[in-house]
Amino acid sequence: MPVEHIQTGVRLEKRLVKVLKALAEHKDMTLGDLIEGIVLHAFDGKQPFSPETLAVVAQLKAI
Numbered sequence: 001m002p003v004e005h006i007q008t009g010v011r012l013e014k015r016l017v018k019v020l021k022a023l024a025e026h027k028d029m030t031l032g033d034l035i036e037g038i039v040l041h042a043f044d045g046k047q048p049f050s051p052e053t054l055a056v057v058a059q060l061k062a063i
Contacts, residue, residue, distance in 0.1 A: 005032070022060045023053075 012020075017031075024034040041048035049057065 019057065019060045022063075023057060026056055026060075027053075 020034060021031055024031045027034065029037075038048040
C-alpha cells in the first residue's frame, strides 16, 4: 500500500520537542519519521524504544 505523507501543525511542549529532535538526530532520522515510528509502535501495542534508546532519552532530558 503506498504511503502518502502530509504536513501538519502539531503543538507540543518546547522541551519535549528539543528531546525528540535530539533523539532523531542521534538516530540519524527526521523528526517526522521518529514521531511516525513512535505512533505506529503505539498503535501496535509495542514499546517504541529499546532500553538503550531509553537511556539516551534520559541523558537528553537531563541536558
